[in-house]
Every structure is written in C-alpha cells, then in structure tokens.
Amino acid sequence: MESHIANMLKKERHAYILKQINLHNKVLSSSLSIQLQVSEDTVRRDLFELAEAGEIIKVHGGALSRSYHFPAQQSVVYAREAKMEIARKAVGLIKKGMTVLTEAGTTMMEMVRLIPASLEATFFTVSPLIALELAERPLLSVNLLGGQVDMSSQICIGEKMIRELSQIQVDLCFLGANAIDSRQGLTEIDWRVVQVKKSMIDASSRLVVLTIAEKLNSAHRMQVCKPQRIDHLITELKPADKKLSAYKKHMTVI
Amino acid sequence: MESHIANMLKKERHAYILKQINLHNKVLSSSLSIQLQVSEDTVRRDLFELAEAGEIIKVHGGALSRSYHFPAQQSVVYAREAKMEIARKAVGLIKKGMTVLTEAGTTMMEMVRLIPASLEATFFTVSPLIALELAERPLLSVNLLGGQVDMSSQICIGEKMIRELSQIQVDLCFLGANAIDSRQGLTEIDWRVVQVKKSMIDASSRLVVLTIAEKLNSAHRMQVCKPQRIDHLITELKPADKKLSAYKKHMTVI
C-alpha cells in the first residue's frame, strides 16, 4: 500500500482521503500531508475540492465526515422487518430445558426480545447487552462469559473466555453471520472474533446461523466454520426461495 | 491504534459536548476541561459558541440542555446532580496506569461517563453496562468478569465470578453503597451481592465508596465490610460538612 502512495494522482489522493474519513470520521491536513507526501497546501486544496463536492466537511485543521452534520444518530435498526421475521423463526427452535449459547448483534437482540417470559432454559452468552435482556426473564438462568470487552463488536473476547467456552457444552448455538457463502461457509473480518466464534461452535451440538438475505453469498478473509458444520440457516426468506437452494445441500434452511 | 481523541478539532469537541449535554442535561466546564484535555478557557469559548448557535444554554459553571427548562423528560436518574458531583470527585482518584475494579449502579455510570477518553488504565468490572460504556474509551483495557446475571442488581454474581476475583489484585475498588453507617460500615440486602462485594474488596488495595448523602447513616441486614476497611468516602457534600464528621475517624472523606 505504502509503495504507490508516493506520486499519487489527484484523484487517487481524493480516494485515499475519503477512505480515511470513512474509517476515522476525521482527517488532519498535517498528517495527510505526511502520509501522502505532498505539501499541506495541496492537501488543503484537495479537502477544499472534496468539501465543495459535498463529500466531506472542511474544518480548520482538517476535515470531518459528513455524518457530523447529522448529530442525531439514527438508533434505527437496519432491516428490522427482516430481522424480526428471522427472530420469530429462531425462537421456535428453543425448547424448555435446553441449554443455549448466543452471540451478539441486532438480529440476536430481536430474537431475545421475543423469548416468552414463561420459557425455562439455560443461556450462555458472550454479549453483555444480550445477557441483560435475557436476565429480565425470571425463569431463565443467564450466564455471561466474561473477558476483554471489544469495542467494535461489543462482545467479550480473549483467552480466558475461550478457556471457559471449552468447559461448557450446550444444545444450541446461535450465531449471527457477518458473511456467509455456500462454499466458504461462515467468515469474519476480525481475527479475535473468529477465535471466539470457533470456540462457541466447538461447545455446541447444533449450530444455528441467523442472517438477513442480503449477506448471503458474501465472504470475508477469515473462516469461522465450514458450511457442513451449520445445522440450521435462518433468513427472512421462505425456505423454498431459490436464493437458498445452494445452501440446502449442507444445512436445513428455515 | 492511533488516538484521534487527544487533539480534537473544534467541531469534534462541539459534537462531544452536545452528546454529553443530551446525556446528562448538564455539563460543567471543569469536567469538560478534563475530559477533552483542553483549558477551561477553550471549553468556555466552545460553550459560548454553541450557546450562540442556540444549541445549548450557557450558565455559570457550565451549560444546560435547552430542553432542560421544559421538564419534559426529567428525573430519569434520581438525584443526578448529586451523582454527577460524586462522579467528578471519583474520577480524580483514577490515575494513568492504574488497575481499577468497579461495581454497577447509576452513580458508577455517571463516573464512567466522565472518564476522559485520553485515560490509559486497566478496568475490571462485574457490570455489563459499565463494561460497555468503558469500552468506548480506546485506551482502556476493559475486562468484564462473567458469571450468572442477576436481574435486580444487573451485575454478574456466582461462584465462578468469586473465584475469578480471587485471582486478581487491583489498585482501586469503587463500590456504590446501598447503605452505609459510621459504625456498621457498608451493608446490603442481597446475600449473593454481599459475597461478590466482599470478594471485590479482598481483591483491592484501596477501597472507595460512592454514595449520595441520603444513604448515610442507614443500614441493612448483611455486612459487606467494616468502616475501617473503607479508604475514601465520596459524597456530594463538602468534606467539611458535619454530617460526615462521624466517618472521618475511619476514612478519608472527599
């Protein structure tokens, strides 16, 4: 990457700057000048042009992502309709007396919200938020597996957690999918999250993957598990939908 | 990870301040100065600009949310004023590089929210919510101690957690008080919570108790620790207040 940073064209610099802003929500003229190996004036001109095109917000000292203009952060869940349909199907798999292990994510939260207060079961989870929501159901026994808290995924990770996971055995494991593909299986971006998910899978008899259809047929760098290991795949689509046919060889589609 | 936290741009500070105001309904120039790592003058100028833009209401010592005067959504947290004052004092005890153990509760949450993003320290906590809030600070290492999740206290409890606590040693332990008395010390209602708090105290060199003055001179059934074991007592009162004199024999009152 660093190699073609020297002697970049204006367009390339613009692309680079936009990428940086999307990544950090902010750039400094001074550091860009060093990163791109051009003068600060040039950077300023670049920022000015991007700002004029409405791509970024220019401020004294650098520039900010446009999202700073809409300070009211949207707490709306993306594709909630779909996620609720998934949640409805998922809850149906949980029977009285079962031991269940769950991950984090908005889909999982929708599922947990649908769990009736009358359900009697044992839950393990790596997600603080999910744990708190589960704990509101009086008949559930809720166990939160501790560890280092990861900011981006909002789950607990780390060695200790993996060691703890190796000591439990559950009936059902619910995982959300960052990306799933009928050949590459479940994949993830963050190495540390992969470690945790692998351990979760090892600790469970049956594996259930929840995902919105949008994420079907996509893959990331690191593999969490092969498609054969997945027992149930739950999406908002009808099981007969042809987008799911490729998955049916390996797993039950719900 | 580079921290774009120190050396914030003006716009970023403004966004941060607005977030804080929406969260607490009120900000103090003094606290903001610490959190943002800039001089009070700069904070004052920021507040002035935001006030001029009509975003907030500037008052002596800080600023208020505009919606605060119309008591539409008030009293979400009981005695928030007092708790913020306590929080402000408590944050002062945390120094760079320390290892800190915290409990749950609204006072603790106020404290955690005031922790500057620039602080470098290691935190252990038994509270899922506190853990998530802490995790937003990039320079902190946050460890959530897992276990059964107790609905009423919203903390993790149980044998496993106590065993884990026995394996760590921290500089500072922050406990909230359900009841505190100059002779009976710290007391609690729930037996299982007592077990956890006792273990937390055993794991720490210095013990800090946070409580609103209202809870002074009250006691419950089960003792958590003797008054002598408490190193610092933090309330919203001035240290010189005569309500605190009985406690001064045993502990430092802040």
Next chain:
DNA sequence: AATAATCTTGCATAAACCCGCAAAAACAAA
C-alpha cells in the same frame, strides 16, 4: 463579609489559512 470558583478581557504564540506566482508535471498534438 470573606472566600472560592468562575468569568471577562487582553495579549502572545503557534498553527493553519489564503493568495499570487513560478516551476514542474501531465497532457495533447505535431
């Protein structure tokens, strides 16, 4: 009234900015 905290004002400094210009680079056509 006394004390402490906070505010205002003015000033100093460093960083960031703007403007114009000339060199350099990219581009297009001969």
Next chain:
DNA sequence: TTTGTTTTTGCGGGTTTATGCAAGATTATT
C-alpha cells in the same frame, strides 16, 4: 520524440484562527 498548452504543485509572505495564560471583575457559597 518534440513542442505547446493546461493542470497541478510548492513556496513566500501576510492574514486569520485557535488556544492558553494572566490579572482583575463577577458571581456563588458559607
């Protein structure tokens, strides 16, 4: 390639902005 045209870039020098500090005024608190 060479030549001419256009775009892009870096730089000098003057301007503006951001920030912290100090001293005195103002406002809370006791």
